[in-house]
Amino acid sequence: MTNGTATTDLDATLERYRVELTGYCYRMLGSSFEAEDAVQDTMIRAWRSLDKFEGRSSLRSWLYRIATNVCLDMLSAGNKRARPMDLTESTPLAQAALSPRPDHTWLEPMPDDRVLPIPADPAEAAVAKESVRLAFMAALQRLPARQRAVLILREVLAWKASEVAELLDTSVASVNSALQRARATLAERREPGADASVSDPLDEDQKKLLDRYVAAFEGYDMSALTALLHEDAVMTMPPFDLWLTGADDITGFMTTLGAACAHSKLVPVEVNGLPGFAQYKPDPDNGGYTPWAVQALEISDGRITGFHCFLDTQRWFPLFGLPLRLEAETDEVEQGAQRG
Numbered sequence: 001m002t003n004g005t006a007t008t009d010l011d012a013t014l015e016r017y018r019v020e021l022t023g024y025c026y027r028m029l030g031s032s033f034e035a036e037d038a039v040q041d042t043m044i045r046a047w048r049s050l051d052k053f054e055g056r057s058s059l060r061s062w063l064y065r066i067a068t069n070v071c072l073d074m075l076s077a078g079n080k081r082a083r084p085m086d087l088t089e090s091t092p093l094a095q096a097a098l099s100p101r102p103d104h105t106w107l108e109p110m111p112d113d114r115v116l117p118i119p120a121d122p123a124e125a126a127v128a129k130e131s132v133r134l135a136f137m138a139a140l141q142r143l144p145a146r147q148r149a150v151l152i153l154r155e156v157l158a159w160k161a162s163e164v165a166e167l168l169d170t171s172v173a174s175v176n177s178a179l180q181r182a183r184a185t186l187a188e189r190r191e192p193g194a195d196a197s198v199s200d201p202l203d204e205d206q207k208k209l210l211d212r213y214v215a216a217f218e219g220y221d222m223s224a225l226t227a228l229l230h231e232d233a234v235m236t237m238p239p240f241d242l243w244l245t246g247a248d249d250i251t252g253f254m255t256t257l258g259a260a261c262a263h264s265k266l267v268p269v270e271v272n273g274l275p276g277f278a279q280y281k282p283d284p285d286n287g288g289y290t291p292w293a294v295q296a297l298e299i300s301d302g303r304i305t306g307f308h309c310f311l312d313t314q315r316w317f318p319l320f321g322l323p324l325r326l327e328a329e330t331d332e333v334e335q336g337a338q339r340g
Contacts, residue, residue, distance in 0.1 A: 013059070014043050014046060014063070017059075017060060017063055018039060019113075019114065019115065019116070019117045020117045021042060021063060021064070021067050022035050022036060022039050022114055022115050023114075023115035023116060023117070023128070023132065024064065024067060024152060024157070025038040025039055025042075025067055025070070026110055026132065027131060027148075027152050027156065028068075028071040028075070028140075028145070028149065029071055029074060029075070029081075030080075030081035030108065030137060030141050031081060031107075031108045032108045032109065032110045032114075033108070033315070033319075034074060035110070035115075036114075038071055038074060042063060042066045042067040042070050045070070046062070046066055061163065061166075061167065065167045068149050068168070071149070072145050075145040076145075080142065081105065081106055081107040081141050082107060082138060082141060083106070083107050083134065083138050083236060083243075083308075084236045084238065084240070084241050084243040085234060085236065085243050086138055087105075088241050088242075088243070090243055091242050091243065091244065092249065093244065093248075093253055096242055096244070096249075096253060096257060097242065098237075098240045098242060098257070099240060099241055099242065100239040100241075101239055101240075101241050102239075103239065103312070105238075105241075106239060107134065107137055107141065109271050109272055109296060109308075109310045109316060110132065110271065110272055110319075111269065111270065111271060111319060111320050111321075112129070112270040112271065112272070112273060115132055116128050116129065116132065116273070128156070128273075129198075130273060131152070131155075131156040131273075132272050132273045133272055133273045133274060133298075134274070134296060134308060135191055135298070137272070139186050139189060140152070142189060143182050143185055143186075146168065147178045147179075147181060147182040148182070149164075149168065150168070150175055150178040150179050151178075151182040151183070151186075154175070154179050161175045161176055161179075198274060198275065198298075198299050202275065205302060209299065209302060209304070210275055210297070213228055213297070213304065214266050214277070216228060217264065217266060217277075218263070218265060218266060220254070220255075220261070220263060220264075222251040225251055225254075226247040226248075226251055228303060228304050229250060229251075229303060229304050229307075230301075230303040230304060230305045231246060231247065232245060232246065232305070233245070233250060233303070233305050233306065233307060234306055235249075235250045235306075235307045235309070236306075236307075236308045237293075237309045237311055238308075238309075238310055238311065238312075239312060240311070250307065260281060260282075261292065262282075263282050264279050264280060264281045264282070264289070264292065265279075265280045265289050266280075267280070267322065267326075269320050269322070271294060271296045271320075272296055274296045274297060274298060275297050275299070276294060276295050276296040277294075277295045277297075278317065278320060278322045279291075279292045279294070279295055280292060280325075283325075287327075287328055288325060288326055288327045288328050289325070289327075289328075290324075291313035291317045291322070291324055291325075292311065292313060293310060293311050293313065294309070294310045294313075294316045294317070295308065295309050295310075296310070
């Protein structure tokens with residue numbers, strides 16, 4: 001009984017760190033599922049080597065050391081996940097072609113509640129959300145693995161240089177040098193509008209913008225949608241490497257290659273620190289609605305600047321706790337499908 005109680009207590013203790021460790025591994029790896037695998041591996045390694053934990057550091061620091069080693073091992077192949085705009089030039093609508101690339105190519109979406117603990121400090125919450133947004137995540141993937149770890153631990157998690165040095169078995173000078181190089185790389189490759197942020201919580205203007213977006217998208221009203229898009233707005237659709245720029249090409253795509261999305265239903269989700277929606281499109285064969293995409297929206301200055309659609313619904317909808325079908329009478333179903 002005592003051993004069983006101890007086991008339960010240890011499980012509960014380790015479980016308290018799961019969300020923050022998943023957030024750390026997700027930032028390191030850029031993959032939702034690899035991050036969860038890395039955390040599970042971390043927990044197993046912690047269990048197996050608990051007798052070696054001497055208490056010279058906190059349990060949290062020890063778990064981060066294990067998680068870092070797991071991630072560095074997983075990154076040894078050198079794979080860097082990306083967005084379509086990191087790999088190709090924007091394609092004019094007239095030349096648009098849907099060419100998929102393998103899953104391991106892409107930066108993957110992640111539900112907020114799997115990676116963002118609820119801190120007491122609103123400022124910490126804001127930093128945490130900014131650090132999982134797609135643009136920042138893509139920038140992280142450009143850094144060498146150890147620089148990535150240093151930047152996340154120092155800038156996002158606010159660890160001291162001495163703590164990071166101990167975790168990585170290196171010197172404070174080495175940590176500071178790695179952080180300086182990482183900052184320089186991110187500054188050099190900073191995208192226009194990268195400083196734009198979504199309020200947390202959403203302000204009234206942003207809520208109204210999203211309400212107008214839902215009405216325009218579900219009504220497939222391209223004039224109304226155009227009014228909401230920034231002139232340089234981008235649309236991406238992983239696993240396809242195609243990406244489009246500007247309202248004309250985006251709405252043009254939606255009324256041609258994307259015409260089957262007309263009369264879709266949108267269910268709100270929180271994804272990568274951004275407002276988003278699960279899109280269900282009409283099912284002409286069986287009635288009701290079938291999953292089509294998890295959408296993440298980037299907003300700046302009262303307009304939508306990024307419209308990112310992740311199309312592998314058999315993976316993403318279960319990850320977000322979403323049903324794989326909506327019936328025609330969607331009002332009650334939509335409310336039940338919303339998380340949190």
